Amino acid sequence: VQLQASGGGLVQAGGSLRLSCAASGRTSSSGAVGWFRQAPGKEREFVAAISWRGDTTYYADSVKGRFTISRDNAKNTVALQMNNLKPEDTAVYYCATKSALFLAVQAMGSTWYDYWGQGTLVTVSS
8 A cells, every 4th residue: 555645834823724635546545534744843743533434533643623534435535634833743744544344442553554645745834
């Protein structure tokens, strides 16, 4: 499975961006999808995750109420709608997938995933 993250860019605080993660290749091996981010000098951290059916989602406390994860399985894409962005949201955002129908609590950890995309940079100016 190959993942392509896109949609990053420069935005002012309070603005919005929509990231997209497109899967190709053996998409039958994909399933649950997670978004992570890594700011300069910091460790990669969990942002959000969604189950294969889209009926279960997890969010980091820092983004709850501002970010929304969704998916379109017909198009093999997962989106991360980011509203009310803050400077502390500045990071490279990565999507990842695991061949699993259901979302487990382990989905908030990066080691749970099988495949990773290359990342897209989000910069939020104050």
